[in-house]
Amino acid sequence: MNIDLLVFGEDWGGHPSSTQHLMKHLLADNEVLWVNSLGLRRPRLNLRDMSRIWDKLKALLQAPTPKLSGAHPSLVNPMALPFPGSSLARTVNKELLTNKLRPYLKDQSEAPILWTSLPSAVDVVGKMGERAAIYYCGDDFSALDGVDHAPVAAMEEELVEKCQLIIAASPKLAEKFPAEKTLVLPHGVDCEMFGQPAERASDLPDGPVAGFYGALAGWFDQELYIEVARCLPHWTFVLIGPAHTDISMLLKQPNIVWLGPKPHHELPHYSQHWDVGLLPFLRNEQIEACNPLKLREYLAAGCPVVSTDFPALDGYRDLVKVSNAADGFAAAIEEIGNTEKHRELMKEIRRNRVNRESWTQRAEDLKEMLNDL
Structure with a gap:
Protein backbone atom coordinates (compact mmCIF):
# COMPACT_ATOMS: atom_id res chain seq x y z
CA MET A 1 0.00 0.00 0.00
CA VAL A 189 -21.30 21.45 5.67
CA ASP A 190 -22.92 18.09 4.98
CA CYS A 191 -25.88 19.54 3.07
CA GLU A 192 -27.41 16.15 2.34
CA MET A 193 -27.41 14.94 5.94
CA PHE A 194 -28.72 18.16 7.46
CA GLY A 195 -31.11 19.00 4.62
CA GLN A 196 -32.80 15.63 4.12
CA PRO A 197 -36.01 15.48 6.22
CA ALA A 198 -35.47 13.72 9.54
CA GLU A 199 -38.03 12.62 12.11
CA ARG A 200 -38.35 14.66 15.28
CA ALA A 201 -36.23 13.27 18.11
CA SER A 202 -38.35 11.56 20.76
CA ASP A 203 -36.59 13.38 23.63
CA LEU A 204 -37.05 16.85 22.18
CA PRO A 205 -39.44 18.73 24.52
CA ASP A 206 -42.84 19.99 23.39
CA GLY A 207 -43.65 23.68 23.07
CA PRO A 208 -41.29 26.41 21.81
CA VAL A 209 -37.70 25.15 21.88
CA ALA A 210 -34.40 26.97 21.41
CA GLY A 211 -31.40 24.69 21.07
CA PHE A 212 -27.64 24.50 21.02
CA TYR A 213 -25.39 21.55 20.23
CA GLY A 214 -21.65 21.36 20.65
CA ALA A 215 -19.09 21.10 23.41
CA LEU A 216 -20.08 22.89 26.59
CA ALA A 217 -16.69 24.42 27.28
CA GLY A 218 -15.07 27.69 28.25
CA TRP A 219 -16.22 29.52 25.12
CA PHE A 220 -19.92 28.86 25.83
CA ASP A 221 -21.49 31.91 27.54
CA GLN A 222 -23.30 30.24 30.43
CA GLU A 223 -24.25 33.51 32.07
CA LEU A 224 -25.90 34.78 28.90
CA TYR A 225 -27.73 31.48 28.37
CA ILE A 226 -29.14 31.53 31.92
CA GLU A 227 -30.26 35.16 31.64
CA VAL A 228 -31.98 34.51 28.31
CA ALA A 229 -33.75 31.44 29.73
CA ARG A 230 -35.00 33.55 32.64
CA CYS A 231 -36.34 36.15 30.21
CA LEU A 232 -38.31 33.45 28.35
CA PRO A 233 -39.73 31.05 30.97
CA HIS A 234 -42.30 29.69 28.48
CA TRP A 235 -39.49 28.45 26.19
CA THR A 236 -37.38 25.34 26.73
CA PHE A 237 -33.65 25.73 26.16
CA VAL A 238 -32.06 22.47 25.02
CA LEU A 239 -28.35 21.69 25.26
CA ILE A 240 -26.74 18.80 23.38
CA GLY A 241 -23.09 17.87 23.75
CA PRO A 242 -20.37 16.83 26.20
CA ALA A 243 -19.78 19.01 29.27
CA HIS A 244 -16.11 20.00 29.42
CA THR A 245 -16.72 22.46 32.24
CA ASP A 246 -19.00 22.80 35.26
CA ILE A 247 -22.59 23.33 34.01
CA SER A 248 -24.35 22.99 37.36
CA MET A 249 -25.58 26.61 37.22
CA LEU A 250 -27.17 25.97 33.83
CA LEU A 251 -29.03 22.93 35.11
CA LYS A 252 -30.47 24.84 38.07
CA GLN A 253 -32.56 26.86 35.62
CA PRO A 254 -35.87 24.94 35.29
CA ASN A 255 -36.36 25.58 31.57
CA ILE A 256 -32.82 24.52 30.56
CA VAL A 257 -32.56 20.84 29.60
CA TRP A 258 -29.30 19.01 28.93
CA LEU A 259 -29.70 15.93 26.74
CA GLY A 260 -26.02 14.94 26.83
CA PRO A 261 -23.88 14.07 23.81
CA LYS A 262 -25.50 12.74 20.62
CA PRO A 263 -23.90 11.09 17.58
CA HIS A 264 -23.31 13.58 14.79
CA HIS A 265 -25.69 11.85 12.39
CA GLU A 266 -28.57 12.27 14.88
CA LEU A 267 -28.30 16.05 15.10
CA PRO A 268 -30.73 16.80 12.21
CA HIS A 269 -33.46 15.09 14.26
CA TYR A 270 -33.09 18.02 16.66
CA SER A 271 -32.01 21.02 14.58
CA GLN A 272 -34.74 20.52 11.97
CA HIS A 273 -37.43 20.56 14.65
CA TRP A 274 -36.49 23.08 17.31
CA ASP A 275 -37.70 26.61 16.68
CA VAL A 276 -34.38 28.46 16.94
CA GLY A 277 -30.73 27.39 16.86
CA LEU A 278 -28.43 29.31 19.21
CA LEU A 279 -24.76 30.34 19.10
CA PRO A 280 -24.16 31.88 22.56
CA PHE A 281 -20.41 32.41 22.43
CA LEU A 282 -18.21 34.52 24.68
CA ARG A 283 -16.29 37.37 23.09
CA ASN A 284 -12.66 36.22 23.19
CA GLU A 285 -9.72 35.62 20.87
CA GLN A 286 -10.73 32.02 20.19
CA ILE A 287 -14.21 33.01 19.02
CA GLU A 288 -12.87 35.97 17.03
CA ALA A 289 -10.86 33.47 14.96
CA CYS A 290 -13.38 30.61 14.86
CA ASN A 291 -15.39 29.32 11.90
CA PRO A 292 -18.00 27.15 13.67
CA LEU A 293 -19.29 24.13 11.79
CA LYS A 294 -22.67 24.39 13.51
CA LEU A 295 -23.50 27.76 11.90
CA ARG A 296 -23.68 26.20 8.45
CA GLU A 297 -25.25 23.02 9.86
CA TYR A 298 -28.07 25.03 11.44
CA LEU A 299 -28.68 26.82 8.15
CA ALA A 300 -28.52 23.57 6.15
CA ALA A 301 -31.24 22.22 8.47
CA GLY A 302 -33.36 25.27 7.63
CA CYS A 303 -33.13 26.48 11.21
CA PRO A 304 -33.46 30.16 12.23
CA VAL A 305 -30.33 31.30 14.12
CA VAL A 306 -29.73 33.74 16.97
CA SER A 307 -26.10 34.42 17.82
CA THR A 308 -23.69 36.62 19.66
CA ASP A 309 -21.46 38.60 17.32
CA PHE A 310 -18.23 37.24 15.81
CA PRO A 311 -16.48 37.70 12.45
CA ALA A 312 -17.46 34.34 10.89
CA LEU A 313 -21.07 35.56 10.70
CA ASP A 314 -20.03 37.76 7.76
CA GLY A 315 -21.80 36.49 4.68
CA TYR A 316 -24.75 35.19 6.70
CA ARG A 317 -25.84 38.22 8.70
CA ASP A 318 -29.04 38.65 6.71
CA LEU A 319 -30.05 35.16 7.90
CA VAL A 320 -28.90 35.47 11.54
CA LYS A 321 -30.21 37.67 14.35
CA VAL A 322 -27.31 39.01 16.40
CA SER A 323 -27.11 40.35 19.95
CA ASN A 324 -24.50 40.27 22.71
CA ALA A 325 -26.97 41.31 25.42
CA ALA A 326 -29.42 38.94 27.13
CA ASP A 327 -32.46 41.15 26.54
CA GLY A 328 -31.66 41.55 22.83
CA PHE A 329 -30.90 37.85 22.47
CA ALA A 330 -34.20 36.93 24.14
CA ALA A 331 -36.13 39.46 22.06
CA ALA A 332 -34.70 37.95 18.86
CA ILE A 333 -35.79 34.46 19.93
CA GLU A 334 -39.26 35.68 20.79
CA GLU A 335 -39.55 37.57 17.51
CA ILE A 336 -38.72 34.43 15.56
CA GLY A 337 -41.26 32.45 17.57
CA ASN A 338 -43.99 35.03 16.98
CA THR A 339 -43.36 36.20 13.42
CA GLU A 340 -41.62 33.40 11.52
CA LYS A 341 -43.93 33.30 8.52
CA HIS A 342 -43.47 31.58 5.20
CA ARG A 343 -41.52 29.07 7.25
CA GLU A 344 -40.90 26.60 4.42
CA LEU A 345 -39.75 29.38 2.10
CA MET A 346 -37.28 30.64 4.70
CA LYS A 347 -35.97 27.12 5.25
CA GLU A 348 -35.20 26.85 1.55
CA ILE A 349 -33.49 30.24 1.53
CA ARG A 350 -31.22 29.18 4.40
CA ARG A 351 -30.44 25.83 2.81
CA ASN A 352 -29.73 27.35 -0.57
CA ARG A 353 -27.26 29.78 0.97
CA VAL A 354 -24.99 26.98 2.15
CA ASN A 355 -25.58 24.46 -0.67
CA ARG A 356 -22.53 25.75 -2.52
CA GLU A 357 -20.44 25.33 0.64
Whole structure:
Protein backbone atom coordinates (compact mmCIF):
# COMPACT_ATOMS: atom_id res chain seq x y z
CA MET A 1 0.00 0.00 0.00
CA ASN A 2 1.43 3.37 -1.03
CA ILE A 3 0.47 6.07 1.47
CA ASP A 4 -0.51 9.32 -0.26
CA LEU A 5 -1.40 11.32 2.86
CA LEU A 6 0.03 10.92 6.35
CA VAL A 7 -2.45 12.77 8.58
CA PHE A 8 -2.11 13.85 12.21
CA GLY A 9 -5.50 14.74 13.65
CA GLU A 10 -7.83 14.15 16.56
CA ASP A 11 -9.10 10.62 17.22
CA TRP A 12 -10.83 9.30 14.12
CA GLY A 13 -14.48 8.40 14.59
CA GLY A 14 -15.28 10.90 17.33
CA HIS A 15 -17.37 13.98 16.67
CA PRO A 16 -16.22 14.76 13.12
CA SER A 17 -13.81 17.66 12.72
CA SER A 18 -13.18 19.61 9.54
CA THR A 19 -10.08 17.48 8.87
CA GLN A 20 -12.17 14.30 9.07
CA HIS A 21 -14.79 15.75 6.71
CA LEU A 22 -12.13 16.72 4.18
CA MET A 23 -10.25 13.43 4.34
CA LYS A 24 -13.43 11.40 3.88
CA HIS A 25 -13.80 13.07 0.50
CA LEU A 26 -10.18 12.34 -0.47
CA LEU A 27 -10.29 8.65 0.46
CA ALA A 28 -11.72 7.53 -2.87
CA ASP A 29 -8.53 8.58 -4.69
CA ASN A 30 -5.92 8.52 -1.94
CA GLU A 31 -4.51 6.11 0.61
CA VAL A 32 -4.65 7.90 3.96
CA LEU A 33 -2.74 6.87 7.07
CA TRP A 34 -4.40 8.62 10.02
CA VAL A 35 -2.49 9.08 13.27
CA ASN A 36 -4.83 9.54 16.24
CA SER A 37 -4.47 12.55 18.48
CA LEU A 38 -1.28 13.84 20.11
CA GLY A 39 -1.87 15.75 23.35
CA LEU A 40 -2.00 19.55 23.50
CA ARG A 41 -1.98 19.83 27.29
CA ARG A 42 -0.80 18.06 30.42
CA PRO A 43 -3.40 15.66 31.83
CA ARG A 44 -5.25 16.69 34.99
CA LEU A 45 -6.25 14.52 37.91
CA ASN A 46 -9.91 14.36 36.99
CA LEU A 47 -12.31 11.69 35.80
CA ARG A 48 -12.40 12.91 32.21
CA ASP A 49 -8.62 12.89 31.76
CA MET A 50 -8.13 9.58 33.57
CA SER A 51 -10.80 8.00 31.36
CA ARG A 52 -9.11 9.35 28.25
CA ILE A 53 -5.73 7.98 29.36
CA TRP A 54 -7.32 4.57 29.94
CA ASP A 55 -8.90 4.64 26.46
CA LYS A 56 -5.53 5.52 24.94
CA LEU A 57 -3.81 2.65 26.75
CA LYS A 58 -6.46 0.19 25.55
CA ALA A 59 -6.07 1.45 21.99
CA LEU A 60 -2.31 0.86 22.14
CA LEU A 61 -2.88 -2.79 22.97
CA GLN A 62 -5.00 -3.26 19.85
CA ALA A 63 -3.56 -4.28 16.52
CA PRO A 64 -3.21 -1.49 13.93
CA THR A 65 -6.49 -0.89 12.16
CA PRO A 66 -6.32 -1.63 8.44
CA LYS A 67 -8.34 0.31 5.94
CA LEU A 68 -11.87 -1.04 6.41
CA SER A 69 -13.47 0.43 3.31
CA GLY A 70 -13.34 3.45 1.05
CA ALA A 71 -14.94 5.48 3.86
CA HIS A 72 -12.15 4.85 6.39
CA PRO A 73 -8.41 5.50 6.46
CA SER A 74 -5.87 3.16 8.00
CA LEU A 75 -5.50 4.09 11.67
CA VAL A 76 -2.47 4.27 13.95
CA ASN A 77 -2.73 4.74 17.71
CA PRO A 78 0.54 6.42 18.71
CA MET A 79 2.43 6.29 21.97
CA ALA A 80 3.16 9.90 22.94
CA LEU A 81 3.77 11.69 26.23
CA PRO A 82 1.15 14.45 26.78
CA PHE A 83 3.55 17.09 28.07
CA PRO A 84 3.86 19.72 25.31
CA GLY A 85 6.02 22.03 27.44
CA SER A 86 8.72 19.44 28.09
CA SER A 87 11.74 19.27 25.78
CA LEU A 88 12.44 15.76 27.05
CA ALA A 89 8.89 14.63 26.21
CA ARG A 90 9.22 16.14 22.74
CA THR A 91 12.47 14.27 22.12
CA VAL A 92 10.97 10.99 23.33
CA ASN A 93 7.81 11.53 21.28
CA LYS A 94 9.82 12.18 18.12
CA GLU A 95 11.59 8.84 18.50
CA LEU A 96 8.41 6.98 19.41
CA LEU A 97 6.46 8.40 16.48
CA THR A 98 9.13 8.03 13.82
CA ASN A 99 9.83 4.44 14.87
CA LYS A 100 6.10 3.68 14.88
CA LEU A 101 5.37 5.20 11.47
CA ARG A 102 8.42 4.39 9.35
CA PRO A 103 7.40 0.75 8.75
CA TYR A 104 4.16 1.97 7.16
CA LEU A 105 6.09 4.19 4.76
CA LYS A 106 8.88 1.87 3.61
CA ASP A 107 9.05 0.78 -0.01
CA GLN A 108 6.92 3.75 -1.12
CA SER A 109 6.92 4.36 -4.87
CA GLU A 110 6.21 8.03 -4.14
CA ALA A 111 6.74 10.07 -0.99
CA PRO A 112 3.57 11.04 0.89
CA ILE A 113 2.27 14.47 1.81
CA LEU A 114 2.29 15.06 5.56
CA TRP A 115 -0.77 16.89 6.90
CA THR A 116 -1.18 17.95 10.48
CA SER A 117 -3.97 19.84 12.20
CA LEU A 118 -2.08 19.62 15.51
CA PRO A 119 1.05 21.63 16.38
CA SER A 120 2.16 18.70 18.56
CA ALA A 121 3.23 16.82 15.41
CA VAL A 122 5.95 19.40 14.69
CA ASP A 123 8.88 17.19 15.69
CA VAL A 124 8.18 14.52 13.05
CA VAL A 125 7.83 17.02 10.21
CA GLY A 126 10.78 16.45 7.91
CA LYS A 127 11.47 13.01 9.44
CA MET A 128 8.94 10.95 7.46
CA GLY A 129 10.45 11.34 4.01
CA GLU A 130 7.45 13.41 2.98
CA ARG A 131 7.57 15.42 -0.22
CA ALA A 132 5.71 18.34 1.41
CA ALA A 133 4.17 19.26 4.76
CA ILE A 134 0.87 21.06 5.31
CA TYR A 135 -0.35 22.71 8.49
CA TYR A 136 -4.15 22.88 8.55
CA CYS A 137 -5.15 25.42 11.20
CA GLY A 138 -8.79 25.25 12.29
CA ASP A 139 -8.43 26.99 15.67
CA ASP A 140 -6.45 29.69 17.41
CA PHE A 141 -4.38 27.43 19.64
CA SER A 142 -2.94 30.41 21.52
CA ALA A 143 -6.45 31.05 22.89
CA LEU A 144 -8.23 27.70 22.55
CA ASP A 145 -9.89 26.46 25.73
CA GLY A 146 -8.31 23.30 27.16
CA VAL A 147 -4.85 23.80 25.63
CA ASP A 148 -1.49 24.57 27.26
CA HIS A 149 -1.21 27.85 25.38
CA ALA A 150 2.44 28.89 25.68
CA PRO A 151 4.13 25.61 24.68
CA VAL A 152 1.57 24.87 21.96
CA ALA A 153 1.98 28.36 20.50
CA ALA A 154 5.75 27.80 20.43
CA MET A 155 5.32 24.47 18.63
CA GLU A 156 2.96 26.12 16.15
CA GLU A 157 5.56 28.77 15.37
CA GLU A 158 8.14 26.04 14.65
CA LEU A 159 5.61 24.13 12.55
CA VAL A 160 4.85 27.14 10.37
CA GLU A 161 8.57 27.48 9.60
CA LYS A 162 8.80 23.83 8.54
CA CYS A 163 5.66 23.59 6.40
CA GLN A 164 5.44 24.40 2.72
CA LEU A 165 1.73 25.28 2.94
CA ILE A 166 -0.56 26.58 5.68
CA ILE A 167 -4.32 26.23 5.20
CA ALA A 168 -6.42 28.35 7.57
CA ALA A 169 -10.12 27.87 8.24
CA SER A 170 -10.84 31.61 8.47
CA PRO A 171 -9.32 34.89 7.25
CA LYS A 172 -8.70 35.89 10.87
CA LEU A 173 -6.58 32.76 11.43
CA ALA A 174 -4.75 33.32 8.15
CA GLU A 175 -3.53 36.70 9.40
CA LYS A 176 -1.24 34.89 11.86
CA PHE A 177 0.83 33.22 9.16
CA PRO A 178 3.14 34.21 6.28
CA ALA A 179 0.91 35.41 3.44
CA GLU A 180 3.13 33.91 0.74
CA LYS A 181 2.39 30.34 1.81
CA THR A 182 -1.04 30.63 3.45
CA LEU A 183 -4.42 29.89 1.88
CA VAL A 184 -7.94 30.11 3.35
CA LEU A 185 -10.29 27.14 3.15
CA PRO A 186 -13.49 27.84 5.13
CA HIS A 187 -15.37 25.03 6.77
CA GLY A 188 -18.10 23.26 4.85
CA VAL A 189 -21.30 21.45 5.67
CA ASP A 190 -22.92 18.09 4.98
CA CYS A 191 -25.88 19.54 3.07
CA GLU A 192 -27.41 16.15 2.34
CA MET A 193 -27.41 14.94 5.94
CA PHE A 194 -28.72 18.16 7.46
CA GLY A 195 -31.11 19.00 4.62
CA GLN A 196 -32.80 15.63 4.12
CA PRO A 197 -36.01 15.48 6.22
CA ALA A 198 -35.47 13.72 9.54
CA GLU A 199 -38.03 12.62 12.11
CA ARG A 200 -38.35 14.66 15.28
CA ALA A 201 -36.23 13.27 18.11
CA SER A 202 -38.35 11.56 20.76
CA ASP A 203 -36.59 13.38 23.63
CA LEU A 204 -37.05 16.85 22.18
CA PRO A 205 -39.44 18.73 24.52
CA ASP A 206 -42.84 19.99 23.39
CA GLY A 207 -43.65 23.68 23.07
CA PRO A 208 -41.29 26.41 21.81
CA VAL A 209 -37.70 25.15 21.88
CA ALA A 210 -34.40 26.97 21.41
CA GLY A 211 -31.40 24.69 21.07
CA PHE A 212 -27.64 24.50 21.02
CA TYR A 213 -25.39 21.55 20.23
CA GLY A 214 -21.65 21.36 20.65
CA ALA A 215 -19.09 21.10 23.41
CA LEU A 216 -20.08 22.89 26.59
CA ALA A 217 -16.69 24.42 27.28
CA GLY A 218 -15.07 27.69 28.25
CA TRP A 219 -16.22 29.52 25.12
CA PHE A 220 -19.92 28.86 25.83
CA ASP A 221 -21.49 31.91 27.54
CA GLN A 222 -23.30 30.24 30.43
CA GLU A 223 -24.25 33.51 32.07
CA LEU A 224 -25.90 34.78 28.90
CA TYR A 225 -27.73 31.48 28.37
CA ILE A 226 -29.14 31.53 31.92
CA GLU A 227 -30.26 35.16 31.64
CA VAL A 228 -31.98 34.51 28.31
CA ALA A 229 -33.75 31.44 29.73
CA ARG A 230 -35.00 33.55 32.64
CA CYS A 231 -36.34 36.15 30.21
CA LEU A 232 -38.31 33.45 28.35
CA PRO A 233 -39.73 31.05 30.97
CA HIS A 234 -42.30 29.69 28.48
CA TRP A 235 -39.49 28.45 26.19
CA THR A 236 -37.38 25.34 26.73
CA PHE A 237 -33.65 25.73 26.16
CA VAL A 238 -32.06 22.47 25.02
CA LEU A 239 -28.35 21.69 25.26
CA ILE A 240 -26.74 18.80 23.38
CA GLY A 241 -23.09 17.87 23.75
CA PRO A 242 -20.37 16.83 26.20
CA ALA A 243 -19.78 19.01 29.27
CA HIS A 244 -16.11 20.00 29.42
CA THR A 245 -16.72 22.46 32.24
CA ASP A 246 -19.00 22.80 35.26
CA ILE A 247 -22.59 23.33 34.01
CA SER A 248 -24.35 22.99 37.36
CA MET A 249 -25.58 26.61 37.22
CA LEU A 250 -27.17 25.97 33.83
CA LEU A 251 -29.03 22.93 35.11
CA LYS A 252 -30.47 24.84 38.07
CA GLN A 253 -32.56 26.86 35.62
CA PRO A 254 -35.87 24.94 35.29
CA ASN A 255 -36.36 25.58 31.57
CA ILE A 256 -32.82 24.52 30.56
CA VAL A 257 -32.56 20.84 29.60
CA TRP A 258 -29.30 19.01 28.93
CA LEU A 259 -29.70 15.93 26.74
CA GLY A 260 -26.02 14.94 26.83
CA PRO A 261 -23.88 14.07 23.81
CA LYS A 262 -25.50 12.74 20.62
CA PRO A 263 -23.90 11.09 17.58
CA HIS A 264 -23.31 13.58 14.79
CA HIS A 265 -25.69 11.85 12.39
CA GLU A 266 -28.57 12.27 14.88
CA LEU A 267 -28.30 16.05 15.10
CA PRO A 268 -30.73 16.80 12.21
CA HIS A 269 -33.46 15.09 14.26
CA TYR A 270 -33.09 18.02 16.66
CA SER A 271 -32.01 21.02 14.58
CA GLN A 272 -34.74 20.52 11.97
CA HIS A 273 -37.43 20.56 14.65
CA TRP A 274 -36.49 23.08 17.31
CA ASP A 275 -37.70 26.61 16.68
CA VAL A 276 -34.38 28.46 16.94
CA GLY A 277 -30.73 27.39 16.86
CA LEU A 278 -28.43 29.31 19.21
CA LEU A 279 -24.76 30.34 19.10
CA PRO A 280 -24.16 31.88 22.56
CA PHE A 281 -20.41 32.41 22.43
CA LEU A 282 -18.21 34.52 24.68
CA ARG A 283 -16.29 37.37 23.09
CA ASN A 284 -12.66 36.22 23.19
CA GLU A 285 -9.72 35.62 20.87
CA GLN A 286 -10.73 32.02 20.19
CA ILE A 287 -14.21 33.01 19.02
CA GLU A 288 -12.87 35.97 17.03
CA ALA A 289 -10.86 33.47 14.96
CA CYS A 290 -13.38 30.61 14.86
CA ASN A 291 -15.39 29.32 11.90
CA PRO A 292 -18.00 27.15 13.67
CA LEU A 293 -19.29 24.13 11.79
CA LYS A 294 -22.67 24.39 13.51
CA LEU A 295 -23.50 27.76 11.90
CA ARG A 296 -23.68 26.20 8.45
CA GLU A 297 -25.25 23.02 9.86
CA TYR A 298 -28.07 25.03 11.44
CA LEU A 299 -28.68 26.82 8.15
CA ALA A 300 -28.52 23.57 6.15
CA ALA A 301 -31.24 22.22 8.47
CA GLY A 302 -33.36 25.27 7.63
CA CYS A 303 -33.13 26.48 11.21
CA PRO A 304 -33.46 30.16 12.23
CA VAL A 305 -30.33 31.30 14.12
CA VAL A 306 -29.73 33.74 16.97
CA SER A 307 -26.10 34.42 17.82
CA THR A 308 -23.69 36.62 19.66
CA ASP A 309 -21.46 38.60 17.32
CA PHE A 310 -18.23 37.24 15.81
CA PRO A 311 -16.48 37.70 12.45
CA ALA A 312 -17.46 34.34 10.89
CA LEU A 313 -21.07 35.56 10.70
CA ASP A 314 -20.03 37.76 7.76
CA GLY A 315 -21.80 36.49 4.68
CA TYR A 316 -24.75 35.19 6.70
CA ARG A 317 -25.84 38.22 8.70
CA ASP A 318 -29.04 38.65 6.71
CA LEU A 319 -30.05 35.16 7.90
CA VAL A 320 -28.90 35.47 11.54
CA LYS A 321 -30.21 37.67 14.35
CA VAL A 322 -27.31 39.01 16.40
CA SER A 323 -27.11 40.35 19.95
CA ASN A 324 -24.50 40.27 22.71
CA ALA A 325 -26.97 41.31 25.42
CA ALA A 326 -29.42 38.94 27.13
CA ASP A 327 -32.46 41.15 26.54
CA GLY A 328 -31.66 41.55 22.83
CA PHE A 329 -30.90 37.85 22.47
CA ALA A 330 -34.20 36.93 24.14
CA ALA A 331 -36.13 39.46 22.06
CA ALA A 332 -34.70 37.95 18.86
CA ILE A 333 -35.79 34.46 19.93
CA GLU A 334 -39.26 35.68 20.79
CA GLU A 335 -39.55 37.57 17.51
CA ILE A 336 -38.72 34.43 15.56
CA GLY A 337 -41.26 32.45 17.57
CA ASN A 338 -43.99 35.03 16.98
CA THR A 339 -43.36 36.20 13.42
CA GLU A 340 -41.62 33.40 11.52
CA LYS A 341 -43.93 33.30 8.52
CA HIS A 342 -43.47 31.58 5.20
CA ARG A 343 -41.52 29.07 7.25
CA GLU A 344 -40.90 26.60 4.42
CA LEU A 345 -39.75 29.38 2.10
CA MET A 346 -37.28 30.64 4.70
CA LYS A 347 -35.97 27.12 5.25
CA GLU A 348 -35.20 26.85 1.55
CA ILE A 349 -33.49 30.24 1.53
CA ARG A 350 -31.22 29.18 4.40
CA ARG A 351 -30.44 25.83 2.81
CA ASN A 352 -29.73 27.35 -0.57
CA ARG A 353 -27.26 29.78 0.97
CA VAL A 354 -24.99 26.98 2.15
CA ASN A 355 -25.58 24.46 -0.67
CA ARG A 356 -22.53 25.75 -2.52
CA GLU A 357 -20.44 25.33 0.64
CA SER A 358 -20.67 21.56 0.95
CA TRP A 359 -17.73 19.47 2.13
CA THR A 360 -17.71 17.98 -1.36
CA GLN A 361 -16.95 21.42 -2.81
CA ARG A 362 -14.43 22.20 -0.08
CA ALA A 363 -12.65 18.93 -0.88
CA GLU A 364 -12.51 19.87 -4.56
CA ASP A 365 -10.93 23.18 -3.59
CA LEU A 366 -8.44 21.28 -1.43
CA LYS A 367 -7.53 18.96 -4.30
CA GLU A 368 -6.57 22.01 -6.36
CA MET A 369 -4.36 23.24 -3.52
CA LEU A 370 -2.67 19.85 -3.27
CA ASN A 371 -2.14 19.68 -7.03
CA ASP A 372 -0.59 23.16 -7.03
CA LEU A 373 1.65 22.16 -4.14
